[in-house]
Amino acid sequence: MDLQASICFIFFTFTVVFCLFSLSLIIIRSNPCCNCDICTAFITGSWSPEFVNLSDWYTHLLRQSPTGTIHVHVLNNIITANPDNVEYMIKTNFDNYPKGKAFSTILGDLLGRGIFNVDGHSWWFQRKLASLELGSLSIRSHALNVVIEEIESRLIPLITTAADDKDSILDLQDVFRRFSFDSICKFSFGLDPGSLNNLSGSRPVSELESAFDTSTRLCAMRGLAPSPLIWKFKRLFNIGSEKELKSSIDIVKRMAGRVIKERRESGSGKDLLSRFMGSISDDDYLRDIVISFLLAGRDTVASALTSFFLLLTQNPKVLQKIREESDRVLGGSPDSIPGFGDLQHLHYLQAALHESMRLYPPVQFDSKFTKQDDVLPDGTFVKRGSRVTYHPYAMGRMERIWGSDSLQFKPERWIRDGKFKPESAYKYPVYQGGVRVCLGKEMSLVEMKCVALCLIRRFDVNVVNPNRVLRFSPGLTATVSGGLPAVVRRRKVPE
Numbered sequence: 001m002d003l004q005a006s007i008c009f010i011f012f013t014f015t016v017v018f019c020l021f022s023l024s025l026i027i028i029r030s031n032p033c034c035n036c037d038i039c040t041a042f043i044t045g046s047w048s049p050e051f052v053n054l055s056d057w058y059t060h061l062l063r064q065s066p067t068g069t070i071h072v073h074v075l076n077n078i079i080t081a082n083p084d085n086v087e088y089m090i091k092t093n094f095d096n097y098p099k100g101k102a103f104s105t106i107l108g109d110l111l112g113r114g115i116f117n118v119d120g121h122s123w124w125f126q127r128k129l130a131s132l133e134l135g136s137l138s139i140r141s142h143a144l145n146v147v148i149e150e151i152e153s154r155l156i157p158l159i160t161t162a163a164d165d166k167d168s169i170l171d172l173q174d175v176f177r178r179f180s181f182d183s184i185c186k187f188s189f190g191l192d193p194g195s196l197n198n199l200s201g202s203r204p205v206s207e208l209e210s211a212f213d214t215s216t217r218l219c220a221m222r223g224l225a226p227s228p229l230i231w232k233f234k235r236l237f238n239i240g241s242e243k244e245l246k247s248s249i250d251i252v253k254r255m256a257g258r259v260i261k262e263r264r265e266s267g268s269g270k271d272l273l274s275r276f277m278g279s280i281s282d283d284d285y286l287r288d289i290v291i292s293f294l295l296a297g298r299d300t301v302a303s304a305l306t307s308f309f310l311l312l313t314q315n316p317k318v319l320q321k322i323r324e325e326s327d328r329v330l331g332g333s334p335d336s337i338p339g340f341g342d343l344q345h346l347h348y349l350q351a352a353l354h355e356s357m358r359l360y361p362p363v364q365f366d367s368k369f370t371k372q373d374d375v376l377p378d379g380t381f382v383k384r385g386s387r388v389t390y391h392p393y394a395m396g397r398m399e400r401i402w403g404s405d406s407l408q409f410k411p412e413r414w415i416r417d418g419k420f421k422p423e424s425a426y427k428y429p430v431y432q433g434g435v436r437v438c439l440g441k442e443m444s445l446v447e448m449k450c451v452a453l454c455l456i457r458r459f460d461v462n463v464v465n466p467n468r469v470l471r472f473s474p475g476l477t478a479t480v481s482g483g484l485p486a487v488v489r490r491r492k493v494p495e
């Protein structure tokens, strides 16, 4: 046997032994003896012929459960759609439900010590700093300017070209992903990847976007591995998907590092990075913080806009009401650009966006890991180290929370006396809520309203085959498998 063959043999043997070892650990750690209906269906996959998405099956189980909570013993995972439990986890006993090591290891290589990926002191420090910055009037108007500029200079020209080409079918999801990537990069870094620009020439996405996409996709794959030992092993030997992940993370970090260096030399700008620079001198830490913002603010907004336009195609009366309201507030010209003041008066649009995210939350579920044994308000015992997941997707579809019309798209349920009335964040944890509520909530609503208004008032946007059942791809944020093809036409505004 020559040297190369010997190495291959050793490597192969090691891989097999290692996989067997991982498998036995998974079996020991889980509850292999559990033959309850849920665990049996989970292991055998017998739920899948009836339900398209795992989230739909969980929704069905949570609806049936008297407490609104289920336990998948083989995953050591408690899943809840009970608002009392949600409030307890994310507010009342917040300290006992951190993101935990399991989560932070999965995203650690990409996000480092960024806010999205840490607990404890480091999280608290960044949270304080970021809340202060994001609350300021100047950063909010910077965010609005970034969004309006991206809409006017790229989104509208792109959609106009598609509208004038009778054979054109746009993948709305792809358009919104590119749009939100450009916007969040400009806002956080002052960097323009020009992703939406590239679409008009059918060119591929920018290097940064492609590397960022690969990084988030492969990190999500880590989370789906039967045991973390499998990807950790691949990472150790820099092979397979872990090799690809490493090189894409290197690109993201290199590009972010370059921007930080340039910004240090050229002095500060208006973006978030420049604002953090004054308080943080460690450039690696700064880079981690900004990358967390890219992750938090990119796919979420794209996902929300995608399902919003699907629901508008299915519900033309809602579309009509949004148009009527916008005509009242902004005047009849479809080209007028909304300002902050206008946006606050668009109660029906605000309601429609919230209603859309109720049925299709961009973050369908969110998990925490229990620090100490505990009992949830509904009486569920939670053992230390267990994963506890709250499930906004299921919660949005529960009759006991939203009434017998819970599956209908009805923005009116958010309106009282003609004004938008928010619901409890524990009943509607789409932006999480409690101590760790999303920091970009207001900004995302401004961004979505601007995009919605600029498209709805100028174009007729019709999703192709709007009543197809949506299949979601696995990942951190809800992404429709196969995208969302749509036909756009210039709108004929009535005289």
Ligand code: HEM
Residues within 6 Å of the ligand: 115, 116, 127, 292, 293, 296, 297, 298, 300, 301, 304, 361, 362, 363, 366, 367, 429, 430, 431, 432, 436, 437, 438, 439, 440, 441, 443, 444
């Ligand atoms: C529709 C849009 C959005 C939705 C539905 C959404 C939802 C969420 C959710 C559920 C979390 C909690 C995640 C967790 O802790 O596991 C979160 C956290 C966060 N979001 Fe958003 N988000 C949106 C847009 C944005 C935008 C545009 C930004 C950036 C400006 C942003 C910045 C953040 C940050 C920094 C956190 C971490 C907060 C912390 O850990 O203290 N989000 N978001």
